[in-house]
Amino acid sequence: MKYISFFSILILTCALGVLVSLPFGQIPPLAPLLDPNHGFWQNSFSEDQLAEESLDLENLNAAVEVVYDEQLIPHIYAENELDLYRAQGYITAKHRLWQMEFQTRAAAGRLSEIVGPMALELDRMTRRKGLAYGAEKGISYLTENDPATLALVEAYADGVNQYIAQLTNARLPVEYKLLNYRPEAWSAYKSLLLLKYMSDMLVGDRDLEYSNLKKILGKVNLDRLYPDFPIENDPVIEKERVWDFTSSAPAKPDSLNYPEETLQLEPLVQPTEGTGSNNWAVSGKKTKNGNPILANDPHLSLNLPSLWYSMQLSTPTHTVKGATLPGALGIISGFNENIAWGVTNATKDTRDWYKITFQDASRKAYKYGQEWKPTEFRVEEILVKGQETFLDTVVYTHYGPVVYDQSFKADRQDVNFALRWIVHQGTSNEQKTFIQLNKATNHEQYTEALKDYAAPAQNFVFASKSGDIAMRIQGKFPLKWEEQGKFFMDGADPRMEWQGFIPFEHNANTLNPERGFVSSANQHPVDSTYPYYVFDNSYEHYRNRRLNRELAAMEQITVEDMKGLQFDSYNLQAEESLPVMLNLLATYGSSSKEAQKYLTDLRAWDFFADPAKKGQTLYSIWFAETAESVWRELMDQGAPVVRPNNYQTIALMRDTPEDAIFDVHMAEGVQTAQYHVRVGFDSLLVAMKKWESKEGDYGWADYKKTTIQHLVPTFKAFSVPDVYTGGGAGILNATGPRHGASWRMVVELGSTIQAFGIYPGGQSGNPGSRFYDNFIPIWAKGDYVDFGLKKKGDQKGILFKTILN
Amino acid sequence: MKFLLFTLLSALVVVFLNIVAPYWVVMIAVTALAALIRPTVWGGFLGGGLGMGLVWLGQTLYISAVTSSTLPDKMGALMGLGSGLSLMLLTAVLGFILGGCSGLLGVMFRNLIQKKPTDVYLG
Numbered sequence: 001m002k003y004i005s006f007f008s009i010l011i012l013t014c015a016l017g018v019l020v021s022l023p024f025g026q027i028p029p030l031a032p033l034l035d036p037n038h039g040f041w042q043n044s045f046s047e048d049q050l051a052e053e054s055l056d057l058e059n060l061n062a063a064v065e066v067v068y069d070e071q072l073i074p075h076i077y078a079e080n081e082l083d084l085y086r087a088q089g090y091i092t093a094k095h096r097l098w099q100m101e102f103q104t105r106a107a108a109g110r111l112s113e114i115v116g117p118m119a120l121e122l123d124r125m126t127r128r129k130g131l132a133y134g135a136e137k138g139i140s141y142l143t144e145n146d147p148a149t150l151a152l153v154e155a156y157a158d159g160v161n162q163y164i165a166q167l168t169n170a171r172l173p174v175e176y177k178l179l180n181y182r183p184e185a186w187s188a189y190k191s192l193l194l195l196k197y198m199s200d201m202l203v204g205d206r207d208l209e210y211s212n213l214k215k216i217l218g219k220v221n222l223d224r225l226y227p228d229f230p231i232e233n234d235p236v237i238e239k240e241r242v243w244d245f246t247s248s249a250p251a252k253p254d255s256l257n258y259p260e261e262t263l264q265l266e267p268l269v270q271p272t273e274g275t276g277s278n279n280w281a282v283s284g285k286k287t288k289n290g291n292p293i294l295a296n297d298p299h300l301s302l303n304l305p306s307l308w309y310s311m312q313l314s315t316p317t318h319t320v321k322g323a324t325l326p327g328a329l330g331i332i333s334g335f336n337e338n339i340a341w342g343v344t345n346a347t348k349d350t351r352d353w354y355k356i357t358f359q360d361a362s363r364k365a366y367k368y369g370q371e372w373k374p375t376e377f378r379v380e381e382i383l384v385k386g387q388e389t390f391l392d393t394v395v396y397t398h399y400g401p402v403v404y405d406q407s408f409k410a411d412r413q414d415v416n417f418a419l420r421w422i423v424h425q426g427t428s429n430e431q432k433t434f435i436q437l438n439k440a441t442n443h444e445q446y447t448e449a450l451k452d453y454a455a456p457a458q459n460f461v462f463a464s465k466s467g468d469i470a471m472r473i474q475g476k477f478p479l480k481w482e483e484q485g486k487f488f489m490d491g492a493d494p495r496m497e498w499q500g501f502i503p504f505e506h507n508a509n510t511l512n513p514e515r516g517f518v519s520s521a522n523q524h525p526v527d528s529t530y531p532y533y534v535f536d537n538s539y540e541h542y543r544n545r546r547l548n549r550e551l552a553a554m555e556q557i558t559v560e561d562m563k564g565l566q567f568d569s570y571n572l573q574a575e576e577s578l579p580v581m582l583n584l585l586a587t588y589g590s591s592s593k594e595a596q597k598y599l600t601d602l603r604a605w606d607f608f609a610d611p612a613k614k615g616q617t618l619y620s621i622w623f624a625e626t627a628e629s630v631w632r633e634l635m636d637q638g639a640p641v642v643r644p645n646n647y648q649t650i651a652l653m654r655d656t657p658e659d660a661i662f663d664v665h666m667a668e669g670v671q672t673a674q675y676h677v678r679v680g681f682d683s684l685l686v687a688m689k690k691w692e693s694k695e696g697d698y699g700w701a702d703y704k705k706t707t708i709q710h711l712v713p714t715f716k717a718f719s720v721p722d723v724y725t726g727g728g729a730g731i732l733n734a735t736g737p738r739h740g741a742s743w744r745m746v747v748e749l750g751s752t753i754q755a756f757g758i759y760p761g762g763q764s765g766n767p768g769s770r771f772y773d774n775f776i777p778i779w780a781k782g783d784y785v786d787f788g789l790k791k792k793g794d795q796k797g798i799l800f801k802t803i804l805n
Numbered sequence: 806m807k808f809l810l811f812t813l814l815s816a817l818v819v820v821f822l823n824i825v826a827p828y829w830v831v832m833i834a835v836t837a838l839a840a841l842i843r844p845t846v847w848g849g850f851l852g853g854g855l856g857m858g859l860v861w862l863g864q865t866l867y868i869s870a871v872t873s874s875t876l877p878d879k880m881g882a883l884m885g886l887g888s889g890l891s892l893m894l895l896t897a898v899l900g901f902i903l904g905g906c907s908g909l910l911g912v913m914f915r916n917l918i919q920k921k922p923t924d925v926y927l928g
Contacts, residue, residue, distance in 0.1 A: 006913040013836075013906040017829050020899065027884075031903070034896045036864035037823045041896070044874035169827070174876070178883070717879035768876030 028180045032169070040177055042170040043768040047072055047095070050171075051800035057090055057162055059155075063805040066091055070797050071785050072763035072771040075312040075321075077792045081435075082155045084315055085329050087804055089159025089186070092309060096326040096765040097163065098173035099305040101183050102711055104190045104327060107197035108132050109382065114181055116385040124408060127380040128394050130401045130424050131200055135193040137426025142188075149432045153188040156329050160186035174767060175712065194327040195430045199423045199456040201300070205351035206537040209642040211258070211487040216637050225644045225661070228535055229528050231651065234545045236346075236459055236473060236520040237508045239527045245506055247531030252481040253495040259355040259488045276540060277344035278547060278566070278732060280519035281463040281470075283512065287557040291750040292463035295562045296333050296342025299734045300742040302708045304718060304773065306761025308743045312790060313438065319789055320438040321755065323743045326765075330434040333745060335755055337789065338441040339464045340747040344520045346457040346473045347536045352484075352498070353417045354399045354491030363395050363405075367492040373398060399491060400424045418491055420498065422476050428454030443468045443511060450474045451504055459520035465749045471518035472509035473525045477502045480533045502532055517551045519544070521732075541647035542572040542730040559754055562746045567782035568732040569609040574619045577650040578602065581622065584657065584677040594685060609733075610726040611701035618698075620728065621687050626653075626680030630673075633664060646730070653677070701725060704737050708760050708776060710767075718767040723760070725780040733782075744784065756784035808848035814838055815856025815904060823860075831857065832907040839911025843919075846912055853908020858901030865893045 020031035033039045047068070057064065062079035064087040069075065074091050078084035092100065105111055109126035111119035126132075142150040164183050176182060214222050233239070277298040284290040300307055312321040313331065322334015333342045357367040358375075365372040375395050382390040395402040399418040406415075422428070429452040436449035446462050450472055453460075457475020462468070478485070478498035489496040508526045510518060523544035525534060550565055582602070589595040598618050605615020623646075630653075631643045643649075652659055657673035664671045691698055701724045710718035727733030727740060734740050740760070748754040760779045764771035778785065818834045826834075835857065839849045869877060869889065877889025886892055 002913075002917050006910075006917045009906070009910050009913045013832070013910045016903065016906055017832055020903070021829070030899060031828045034861075034892070034899055035823070035828045036861050036868060036896060038827060040876065040880055041865055041868045044868050044872040044876045046872065046874070049872065174880075715883060717882035767879055768872070768874045770874070 023180050028178050033177050038169040040174050040768075043174040043177075043766055046769040046771060047764055047766075048799050052802050054803040054805065055090075056166070057086065057159065057804040059158060059162075060086060060805060063803055065792065066802045066804060067790065067792075067794075068799040068801070069790070070799050071310075071775075072799060073310045073312070073787075075314065075790045077314045080315060081152060084313055085152045086155040086159040088311065088313060088324070088329065089156035090163045090804065091159075091311075092324065092326050093160040093163035093186070095763060096305055096309055097160075097167075097183055098175045099711060099765050100160075100194075100327040101186075102175070103197065104193050107135075107193045107200070108190075109380070112382055112384040112390070114179055114385060117387055120382065120384060120390060123382050124380070124390075124392050125403075126200075127382070127392065128401055128403045128408060129200065129419065130394075130396075130421070131196045132193065133378065133396075133401070134196050134421075134423040134426070135189055137424070138192040138196070138428065139189050141426040142192075142429065146429060146432060149429065149435065150188060152329060152435060153191050153431060156191060157186045157188050173765060175715070178715070179712075191328055191431065194325065196423050198325070199421075202345045202456040203351055203421075203423075204538065205349055205353070205485075206642050207349075207351075207353045207485065207488050209640055210537070212637070212639040212641050214258075214487055216634070216639070216641065221661075225648060225652075226537075227648070229524060230539075230541055230647055232545065233524055233527055234548050235524045235526050236471060236544075237510050237526050237530075238513050238515060238518075240514065241508075241510055241526075243529060243531055245531070247506070248500075248503065249479050249532050250481050250499040252483070256495065257490060257493070259490055276522040276543070276734060278519070278521045278543060278734075279342040279344045279459065279461040280517060280547065280551060281340075281461050282517045282551065282554075282557050282562075283469045284467050286516045286551075286555060287748075289558075289748065289750055291465075291748050292467060292469050293557060293559060293562050293746065293748045294335070294340040294342060294461060294463040294469075295566055295744075295746045296344070296461065297566050297734075297741040297744040298333065298343060298345075299740055302706070302735075302738060302740055302742065302760055304708050304710045304720065304761055304767075305765035306742070306759050306775075308759045308761070310757060310759075310763065310787070314792065318439045321787060321789055322745060322757070323759065328434070329431055330438045332434060333743060334438075335745075335747045335749075335753060336438065336440075337753065338466075338749075339446060339462065340749060340753075340755075341437055341446065341463075342461045342745065343458040344461075345522055346459045346475055346520075346525060347522055347538055348457055348475065348477060348525065348534065349485055349536050350422050350455070350457065350475065350477060352420045352478075352489060354397075354420060354489050354496065356395075356397055356399075356402055356416045356418050356491045358416060366397055368398075369492070369494045397491065417488065422455045422478075425454070425476075428452065428476065430454065442466060443470055446470070447472065447509075459525075461518060461520065463747070463749055465751075465753075468512055469518050470509065470511045471520060473507055473520075475507070477507065477532070482533050483535070484533065486535055506532065515552065519547050519551060521547050537642055537645075539645075540730070541645065543732055543734065546570055546572045546732055559746050559748050559756065563744075563756065563782065563784060565732060566741065566744050566746065567727075569726040569728075571607045571609050571616060571619070571728070571731050573646060573650070573730050574605075574616070574623075575607045577623060577646075577653070578605075578607075578619055580650065580654045581626065581677050581680075584653070584674045585681055586674075588678050589681060589685070592685070594689070595681075598684065598688065608726075609700055609728050609731055611724050612699045613726070614698055614700070616700040616726075616728070617703040618684065618688070620703075622680050622684045624680075625683035625687070626676050629676040629679040629683075630662065633666070700728075704728065706735055706737055706740065706780075708773070709738065720773050720776055723776060723780050741779075744779070745787070746784070747787075753789055755787035755789070757787040758784045807842055807844040808852050811839060811842045811844045811848060811908070812852040812856050814842070815853050815908065816860050819857050819860040819900075819904070828903060832903055835904055835907035836911040836914070839908040840915040841911075843912060843915045844908075846909065846916075849908040849910075849912030850905045851908075853911070854901040854905030856908070857904025858897045861900030862893065862897035865896050869893070 109123035279296040281294040308323040320336040322331040359365040404415040433453040454476035462470040521543040609616040727735035
C-alpha cells in the first residue's frame with residue numbers, strides 16, 4: 001500500500017513538474033513563465049532599478065564608461081574604436097536584444113523556426129529575394145577588401161555575444177519567454193543582413209504593373225497618365241543646378257522585344273505607402289543665430305520596440321550622437337562636434353525583372369544571346385518549428401535569383417523571372433559609410449564616406465559648423481537607357497542588361513545652393529535636365545512642395561521653427577483638390593441635412609490635419625472614394641496594375657474634367673469627373689453614417705487611430721493604440737494610422753551644438769519598463785527631448801553610470 | 806508543530822533557493838525537506854503548498870509594488886486572463902500545487918523507508 005501511494009505521488013509530482021515546463025500550442029511553458037524569480041514578473045523592473053556600477057566585458061583595451069541620462073540614453077566613453085563598438089554591441093543587446101534578433105531572423109527568412117509553419121511562405125519569399133545571399137557576399141567582400149571595418153563589426157558582435165552569455169533567465173526579454181525560445185549567437189553577418197533588410201523595407205519596383213498597364217492602356221495613354229515628371233516638379237536637387245558633365249548612359253537599342261504575355265503574377269510585396277521621410281538643412285544666412293540648422297525625420301512603420309535606439313558614442317578623438325539601428329554599428333542619423341547628417345529614402349527604380357528562357361525542364365541552363373548560360377542552384381534549408389525541415393531550391397542566374405517558379409506561387413506556367421537587385425552585389429560597404437560619417441568633420445570627409453554606400457539609396461543631407469550645407473543622392477544606380485527597367489525585360493537579350501553604374505561623381509548632389517537651403521521629401525531627385533534616366537512610380541508630390549515653399553519664405557529661422565515644420569500638418573493636396581471637388585459637386589445632395597453638415601465642416605476647414613479637425617477626416621474619405629471610382633475600371637482588368645498617383649488624378653479632374661478617361665464603359669451615357677466626385681460623395685455619406693453610429697466623433701485623430709504596434713502583431717497588449725496626434729500621408733508630419741515620423745531630429749551647428757530628438761517609443765525594449773513607451777506622448781505633441789552632446793564627467797541629468805571592464 | 810516548522814522552512818527554501826535555481830530544483834528541495842522533517846501527510850501537502858504558494862504570491866505583490874509596472878496587466882490581457890491580479894492568483898495557485906505535491910512526496914518517501922515506529926512505543 002505504502003509503495004503504491006508513494007509511486008503514484010512520485011509519478012503525479014514528476015508529471016506535474018514536467019507538464020508545467022512544456023508548451024501547449026501557443027501557450028508557453030507555465031512554470032518558467034510564472035516563476036516570480038525567473039519568469040515574466042522579473043521583466044517588471046525598469047533599467048534604473050537594476051542599475052549596475054560595473055559589468056564584465058572582456059577583450060577591452062581599457063575600461064569603458066557608460067552614462068545614462070534621464071531618458072535612458074546611454075553615452076559610451078571608450079578609449080578607442082574597437083572598444084567603442086564592442087561596448088555599443090553589448091549595451092544595445094542589453095536593451096534591445098529580442099528585437100535585433102527577431103529582425104535579423106526575419107531578414108534571413110528564419111521566422112518559421114520560432115513561430116512554426118505559419119511563417120513558411122514569408123520565409124520562402126524572403127530567401128527567394130536573396131537577402132541572405134547578398135549579406136554572405138558582403139561578408140566575403142569585407143574579408144577580402146576591408147578587414148579594418150570587419151574587425152569593428154566583429155567587435156560589435158563580440159559585445160552582443162558576451163551579453164547573451166551573461167544573460168540570466170530573469171533578465172531574458174519577455175518575448176523569448178512568451179514565444180519559448182532562446183537568443184542565439186550574433187555575428188558580423190547579421191549586422192550586414194540588417195542593412196540588406198533596410199533595402200527590402202525601402203525599395204520597391206512596379207515592373208509588373210507597368211508591363212500590364214502598357215498592354216492595357218497602350219504606350220500613349222500610359223505616358224499621359226503616368227508621366228515621368230509632374231507639371232510642377234520641385235526636385236530634391238534644386239532646378240537651378242547645372243550639370244557640368246556628360247552622361248555615360250547608353251542609347252536605347254532599336255527594336256527591342258519585351259515579354260508580351262498578359263501577365264498575371266502576384267507582384268512582390270512593396271514598401272507600404274506612407275514610407276518616406278523628410279530632411280533639410282538651412283544655411284546660416286537664413287537663420288537667426290547665423291548657424292546652419294539641420295532636420296531629419298524618417299517615416300517608417302510605427303513599431304515597438306522602436307526601430308531606432310539613441311546613443312552617444314565617444315572616443316578621445318570624436319563624439320557622435322543620434323539614432324542607431326539596433327544591430328548596426330555607429331549612428332545612422334545624427335551629428336558630431338562638427339557636422340550633422342540625416343537620411344531620406346532616395347526612391348529610384350533599382351530592382352528589375354528579366355524573363356528567363358530555360359533550355360529544358362532541368363533548368364540547368366538558360367538562353368543568353370546565342371548561347372546557353374549555366375544556372376546555379378541554391379538550396380535553402382528552412383527549419384520549421386514542430387515540423388520537418390523544408391528544403392527550397394532556388395535557381396540563380398547571372399541576373400539574380402528566379403523568385404517565382406514552378407514550386408513557388410506557380411499561378412501560371414512560365415513564371416520564370418529573375419530579379420536583378422543591387423543588394424545581391426557584394427561590392428557595397430554601407431557599414432563603413434556610417435563609421436566614417438560618424439567621424440567626419442567637413443564636407444570633403446562626408447563625400448568621401450558616402451563613396452562606399454550602395455543601397456538602399458538615400459538622400460544624405462549635410463550641414464557643418466563651418467557653414468556648409470549639402471545634399472547628395474547616394475546609392476549605386478544602374479546605367480539605363482530611356483525606360484529601361486520600367487517594364488519586364490527579356491533576359492535572353494543581352495541588350496537588356498544594365499550597362500554598368502552611374503559614376504559616383506555624377507550622382508546628383510549640391511553644395512551651398514543660392515536659395516540657402518537643401519531639402520528632400522522622396523520627390524523626384526532632379527529635373528529633366530539631369531543627363532541620366534530617372535524613373536520611379538512612388539515619387540512624392542506634396543510634402544516636397546510644402547516644405548520648399550515654407551523654407552523659401554522663412555527668414556531668421558530658429559530651432560523652434562524647424563521643430564514646427566517637422567510637425568507641420570498642412571494638407572497641400574487638400575488645398576489643391578478640395579475646391580475642385582466642391583465645385584464639381586455643385587448643389588448635389590445638398591437637400592440632405594447630413595450632407596449639409598459635412599459640407600459646412602469641409603468649407604470651414606483650413607487644410608490643417610490637426611487631431612481635432614473634422615474636415616481632414618471628411619476630405620480623406622471623399623477623395624479616396626472619388627479616386628477609387630475614377631480608376632475602378634482600370635483596376636478591375638484582372639491583372640495587377642497601379643493607379644495613376646493622386647497628383648495626376650487631381651490634375652485631370654481640374655484641367656480636363658471631360659476627359660474620356662472619366663467615362664465609365666459599364667454605365668450608360670458619358671461620364672465626366674463630376675460623376676466620380678458625386679459617387680465619392682455618396683460613399684462618404686454612407687461611410688460617415690456607419691462611423692457616426694458606431695464610433696461617434698470623427699475628429700481626425702479619432703478616425704485615423706494611429707497605432708504603434710509591437711513587432712509581433714498578436715501581442716496587442718504590448719502595442720500602444722489610438723495615439724492622439726495629427727498629420728497623414730502627403731503631409732510633412734506624415735503620421736498615418738500605421739506609418740509616420742519614426743525619428744525626429746533638429747540640430748543647430750553653433751559654437752555649442754544644440755540638438756533635439758524624439759521617436760515614438762522608448763529606449764527600453766522591455767514592455768514592462770517605464771522606458772518602453774515614455775517618448776510616445778512627447779512625440780505625439782510634437783515635443784522633443786534634449787539631445788545635446790555630453791562630455792565625460794558631466795554630472796547633470798544622470799540616471800546612472802556603469803563601468804565596463 | 807512539525808507542520809508549522811515545515812511550512813516556515815519550505816518558505817525559506819523558496820525565498821533563498823529560488824533566486825538562483827529554477828522551480829524544479831525548489832521542488833526537489835521541498836521534497837527533501839519534507840522527508841527530513843516528516844510532517845503528517847496533510848501537513849506535507851499543505852505546508853509545502855503554503856510555503857511555495859504564499860512566497861510566490863508575496864513576491865509578485867512585492868514586485869508589483871516596487872516597480873508599479875504595467876507588465877502584469879499587459880500579460881493578463883495577452884493571456885486572455887483580464888488583469889494582472891488574475892495572473893498573481895494563478896502564480897500563487899501554481900506555486901501551491903507544485904509545493905504541495907513536493908511536500909507530499911517527501912512525506913511519502915520518508916514513510917516508505919522508515920519502519921513504523923509504533924511497535925517501539927507499544928512494546
